[in-house]
Amino acid sequence: MSEKTNQTARRPMRRGGGPGMGVGMGEKTMDFKGSGKRLLGRLRPFRATLTVVLVLTIAAVLLSVIAPRVLGTAVDEIYAGVVGQRPIAFGEVGRILAIVTGLYLCAALAQLVQGFLLAKVVQRTVQRLRDEVEAKVNRLPLAYLDGQPRGEMLSRVTNDIDNVGQSMQQTISQLLFNGLTVIGVVVxxxxxxxxxxxxxxxxVPVVMLVTARVMKKSQGLFVQQWQHTGALNAQIEETYSAHELVKVFGRGPQVQAAFAAKNDELTGVSWKAQFISGLVMPIMMFVGNLQYVIVCVLGGLQVANGGMSLGQVTAFIQYSRQFTQPITQLASMVNLLQSGVASAERVFEVLDAPEEPADAAGSLPPARGRVTFEDVSFSYSAEPGAQPLIEDLNLSVEPGQTVAIVGPTGAGKTTLVNLIMRFYDVRTGRITLDGTDIRDVPRSQLRSRIGMVLQDTWLFHGTIGDNIAYGNPDASDEDVLEAAQATFVDRFVHSLPDGYDTIVDEDGTNVSVGERQLITIARAFVADPALLILDEATSSVDTRTEVLVQHAMAALRAHRTSFVIAHRLSTIRDADVILVMDQGRIVEQGNHESLLAAGGVYADLYASQFEGVAT
Known part of the structure; x- marks a missing residue:
């Protein structure tokens, strides 16, 4: 267990659930106006295309609103013939109907092109948003990512962004067309x-009043809906990742109960949000139908007393339907609009998160591998008065030395490694590599000098050869083969169906634990680092495989400065220097023989492993 994890474990424990229990739900309400304005601002790079979309929309609206007025003249022509004023001019009626058909056809064509262009703009906008979030995640400090459940973070960068795209696609076109239609119809x-x-x-006042009340009531519910979605995803991801543990400890019923509880919460909030926002549509339909009846009655009276022609009333009735229909459609999009803005707000929270401090412009001297810690103090908590995990640490490691770090859980071993890699920065003091403060050089340059093999054997979906070459994108097939032979990967890879082209998934389940570990060592080997970090690299393999891993690590450590974190003291007997840490301090330092002879903490740890069970 890493020291950071151990720090977390010291917090009050959550009881009564399995994986995923206890994920907090924020009650922050949505800044609809601010987030919506910011979302629309992301369309600014596509102003030219949006101008064409606006022109096409105006054209479609004009053609649609002119058609009923033209059609009214045909009604007047037929009515005049029916009442005997003059014979029906079927040729004129046919010409008018052809014009109306042409108007509606051109309006449909304009809408079709407008929809195509708008879809392109929206998808490009969402693509850019995905790119920005992906780039942002790579700039976020590890502390931020450690503080977020993985499923919650995945939900923000997948579900929420997809929802933003769908909402924009369905609402922008309708807002443009229906809004302009209302103006044109009124004229x-x-x-x-x-x-x-x-x-x-x-x-209209009724519509505006109802819509305002509904939006105010439902906007908080949409925020909660997507928060609950993120929490549910976090619980699912955690449960699936730890599926074996759930089975081993028989926690299936508890996990199912936790899932059911969160699913019920999500269902309840989603139902309320959709139901309340959906009230707009039936209310608007009722108001629209009531208005239609009134217009029909008053228009009929006007025709009866000669105040209006039948064609004018017919056209007006069509316009009244065209007037209420877009308003009703706009009102019905309240739920989509609020849902999309709520998702956008969650994405913006990621984009607005504090980033790692900017890289310095310095550079490292030619690689030698000398590492020094000078009065280093560090705490994972930035709050004033927080208890330091490492305090006043001083250490000097010469090039080519192998330094083993041992100590009880929570002593600060993995924290030491995190500080060297600049996953976290020291609070006070400094760490130097070949005489240069590591904070004075870009992180990428620092990490290019470092190879790392972790206890967790992370493999990526792809071939075994690809996973080895991951340590050096410029590695040739010969480099990969050399690394595989030096780390004993070549001994087992030929027994696989496709050799180095064998596909492994993200968890590497089609190769054994020890084989996965050897692949990660080969990955570090091909990177040819000046500084090597091995964090519990043999803790999860059997004794026979451990021998191979030790030989592989010995080849990897040759002529490199190495930091080895190990609980199995048998693996670090040949280390040049062994550091014994306790509560963030180096309490003993020396080689294996001298530390045993001293009879201190190291001797006690060694005895507890090889001479009996510690009580």
């Missing part, structure tokens, strides 16, 4: 009858 209605227009638009 056409006024041109026919201003007082009937007043009757028709009386529905």
């Amino acid at each position: 056409m209605m006024i041109s026919i009858s201003w007082w009937l227009t007043i009757v028709a638009v009386l529905a």
